[in-house]
Amino acid sequence: MDKLSVTVGPVTRDLPTIQAGKAERVPLVEFIGDSEFTNAAAQEMLALIPEGTDILLTVVTNALPLTHELSDRSGIPYVCARKKRRTYMQSPLIQDVPSMTLGVHETLWLDGPHAERLSGKKVAIVQDVVASGGTARALTRFVERMGGSVSGYMAAFRRGEPDLELRYLQDLPKLAEG
């Protein structure tokens, strides 16, 4: 399998590449199970946090340890949306993701008490990898529905050309299938 070498701060990882759709392979970025890589990315992303940000908003799963660490290092609290309804949720906000890289339809859920934390706040959207920008747009709707505003969009990696003003560490190449 092709590997793609990526260096973030002091940490280098050889990312495996995986099939995405029929025509291309993409590098697989995994923060889950790798606290060293996660911490390196969080440290570099500190400089990307927009001025005046009150709170960070992300979505499970791969961006969760990254955003935890970014929250810890910046002192800025965070909220995390889910990809399925949990039995304990109270009056959750529900938002469809308008488009997905892999063509899979997804719905995001934000528990009511967590949504309240966004109310009227300046919110930075945090993701691991942004490709189409569909997930970022769904998260933006949560912010708008709670009367907040998006202070900016942040990601560790960008893949392709999402229609967003994105602050990110590195571009990931799209690789043609061999």
Place this chain on the structure above:
Amino acid sequence: MDKLSVTVGPVTRDLPTIQAGKAERVPLVEFIGDSEFTNAAAQEMLALIPEGTDILLTVVTNALPLTHELSDRSGIPYVCARKKRRTYMQSPLIQDVPSMTLGVHETLWLDGPHAERLSGKKVAIVQDVVASGGTARALTRFVERMGGSVSGYMAAFRRGEPDLELRYLQDLPKLAEG
């Protein structure tokens, strides 16, 4: 709604209680979205890590930021099982959870390359809350199937009397429905 006050290290949280089954309410422990509470629990759990542990094993989602932080603070790497199959997984190990607190059937997935990291290792199982012990038993099977051994079971909280030798910080009460 009833709240239950819990203090871990320097951090106190009023946990909401949620209905679990027909006859009881249980406190809802959320590490997701709360890096301060997560860090306090990880710091206290350092002392619970069994001697000789090579690697930590957990499962998404609430225990993920906790285990990331425990890995970071201890220097011991971790692996995280998933609750659904991801398209990129290669030769994943699949394990049913024998019983669930809320009566929901679940299946755990461990991507092949991550399973390899457990091979022949002394593995500590890390969870946020242990109730029946069913998830811990499923994780144990992953370890055994990879020729490793379980060095111990750890959790931030215990609820009830799981049939496991569990190292944990605090008991959570079961609350009768009012």
